[in-house]
Amino acid sequence: MQDCVFCKIVKKEIPAEIVYEDEHVMAFKDIHPAAPVHILLIPKKHISTFFDLTDEDVSIIGRVQLAAARVAKQLNLEEKGFRLVSNCKEDAGQLIFHIHYHLLGGRALQWPPG
Secondary structure, eight states: OTTOHHHHHHTTSSOOOEEEEOSSEEEEEOSSOSSSEEEEEEESSOOOSGGGOOGGGHHHHHHHHHHHHHHHHHTTOTTTOEEEEOOOSGGGTOOSSSOOEEEEESSOOOSSOO
């Protein structure tokens, strides 16, 4: 998608503070953090929402989950833990229509979130 900000970050057309990258996944710091640690994890393939996933995307989503664990370890969250959140569509708070996960940590997180 040409207008997708996350696709532009993947193509390095927009700068981001990247903390992890492999062939399928990119993770970078959120520019408006909601916790001391706030990382966005995205598949490099553009997939707008969970409703747009196909059978071929199963491994990509699994790779995002593995990347989340790797990033959490890298950021010393293994002992205390972290939250991994993804919003789907407007009512859930999805602002950028490219599947992404928020990895939040570095403090005690409340539940329910809102």
